[in-house]
Amino acid sequence: MLPHRSHCLPLRSPLHQRGRALWWGLLLIVIALAAGGGWWWKQRNTAADGASVAAGAPAARAPGRFSAGGQVQPVSVGVVRRQDVRVMVQAIGTMSARATAVVRAKVGGELTALHFREGQQVKAGQLLAEIDPRSYQAALGQVQGSLQRDQALLRNAQLDLQRYKDLLAQDSIATQQVDTQAALVRQLEGTVAAGQAQVDAARLQLGYTRITAPIAGRLGLRQADRGNVVGPSDANGIVTINLVQPIDAAFAVPEAHLASITRRLAEGADLPVELWDREQKRRLARGRMSALDNAIDPTTGTIKVKASFANEDGGLFPNQFVNVRLQLDVLPNALTVPGTAVQNNYVYLVQPDGTVTQRRIRVGVADGDRVSVEGELNDGDQVVTDGIDRLREGAKVAVIDAGVAARADEAAQDAGARRAALLRSLTQAERDKLATMSPDERRAFLRARRQQAGGAAPPAAAASAASATVR
Incomplete structure (x- = not known):
């Protein structure tokens, strides 16, 4: 006879029952921890919202980029408006003086006086320095004495020639003697002319002891002091003069803009140029394009351009680094948005119900902090400029003061x-x-x-x- 089935089941051991109880205990602990963590998170969010309200901020916390759209996002906005937009070409340039002259002594000698201050503005012909003139005055006196002697000999020879001509008319003297006297007069005339040239040269050398400014401009640092012996061979000279009013800026633009530049120049238009500082935050000067090079640099594919600036305040210096903005044209009444509102050819448009929607645009040229665009935007619309990374289609926003x-x-x-x-x-x-x-x-x-x-x-x-x- 077969045994009963219940008699065949193995009895559960105490060890097995103890493990089963331990497993259930761990499960209960995990459930309790999860419930406690949820309560703590809820209390933390409630406290944070209360602190935000007390500080004057919106009670809703800013969700992540892909969080629920029911929470209000604080954003800053800019206004879409129509305005004239300048078509600008940006380049890096270097200032250069309109003219430069190194003031050197034309004669050798000791510097006895300096009549300028370093950095001073001077006019052409203004006295700058003096060299000891005594040796040149003595040389001038010597050649003047020789000239006077030769002039006296010439006058005496001319009187003798006139007497000989009178005697020849009376047939009282030989013709050969008259011809000889005429040759002597011509010889002495040459001697007097040479003596006069020597006097002029000596007077010129004496004049060189007074050193004057060859051009108008701003003086540099002094390269020679009073008491130094200077001469024409000095490499550094006495001082350098730079003509900086007006001053020029040299820069290079891509050859792709050459057609627009030549077209505008052919129309007789003045192309405005602006200079900005290294950080592109402060405008230094306004001027106009003055010259275009006659060849394109094949290594860079650019052409050199020169612009002129009045520099009335003297704020521009030769060899100064500047950022250049050359205005090629003006787009009249173009639709513009703040540059910070554009992200990957999209903008977020703030709708009347307080939500945002993405609008695809085509970006044009930039003029300062605004960009010309084409798209489904109207004059006066508001677009998000700050907080774009927290938004998505249909998100609710609260406009805050950007300042x-x-x-x-x-x-x-x-x-x-x-x-x-x-x-x-x-x-x-x-x-x-x-x-x-x-x-x-x-x-x-x-x-x-x-x-x-x-x-x-x-x-x-x-x-x-x-x-x-x-x-």
């Missing part, structure tokens, strides 16, 4: 500068004493010192930051 953050940051920097100045004014003993104070004592101490200095009492946050700096 609020900048003003808050500026105020924080000013407060930090005042705190740093206050701490620097403390002596070492006061700093050691401040380090041993409690936070309340530190705040009271710093407040008292600021009141003594005539400033306003620091807020609690500033005092806490100052005490943290001391620690």
Whole structure:
């Protein structure tokens, strides 16, 4: 007879039952931890939202790029508007003087006087320096004496020639004697002419002892001092003059713009040129294009251009690095948006219901901080300029003032500068004493010192930051 089936089942061992209980225990612990973590996260979000509302910020936290669209995103916006847009070509240029002259002594001698200041503006022909003239005055006197002697001999020979001609008319003298006297007169005339040339040369050498400015312009640094012996062979000369009013800028533009440039020049148009500083933040000068080179550089595919600037304030110097913007044309009444609103040929348009939608655009030329575009945009529309990376199609947005953050940051920097100045004014003993104070004592101490200095009492946050700096 077969045994009953229940008698065939193996009995569960105590060890097996203990493992099963341990597994259920671990599962319950995981469930409890998950529930506690969810409660903690909810409480954290609630506290963060409350702090944001107390600080004046929107209660909803900014979600990630792909977060739910029901939360409001704070953004800054710019206005779409129509305006004339300049077609600009940007290049890197170098300033060069319109003319440069190295002032050298034309005769050798000792410098006895300097009549200029370094960096001074001078006019053409202005006296700059003097060389000891005594040796040249003596040489002039010597040749003048020789000239006077030759002139006296010439006059005597001319009188004799006139007498000989009168005697010849009376047939009282030979013709040969008259001819000889005429030859002597011509010889002495040559001697007098040579003597006059020597006098002129000596007078010119004497004039060279007064060194004048060959051109108008700005003087450089002095290269010779009073008492130095100078001469025509000096490499550095006495001083250098640069004509910087007006001044030129040389730069190169790609040959692709050559057709537009030549067309505009053929029309007789003046091509405006602007100079900007190294950071492209400050405009240095405005001028116009003055010359175009006659050949393209085959190694770079560019052509050299020169522009002229009045430089009335003297702010431009030769060899100065500048960023150049050459205006080729003007697009009238073009649709423009802020440059920061464009991202991958898209802009986010703010709709009347407070949501955003993407609009595809075709980007044109940039003029300053605005860009000409073509697309489904209207004059007066608002496009997002800051916070684009947190948006997606249909996201709700809240427009904020773009200057609020900048003003808050500026105020924080000013407060930090005042705190740093206050701490620097403390002596070492006061700093050691401040380090041993409690936070309340530190705040009271710093407040008292600021009141003594005539400033306003620091807020609690500033005092806490100052005490943290001391620690």
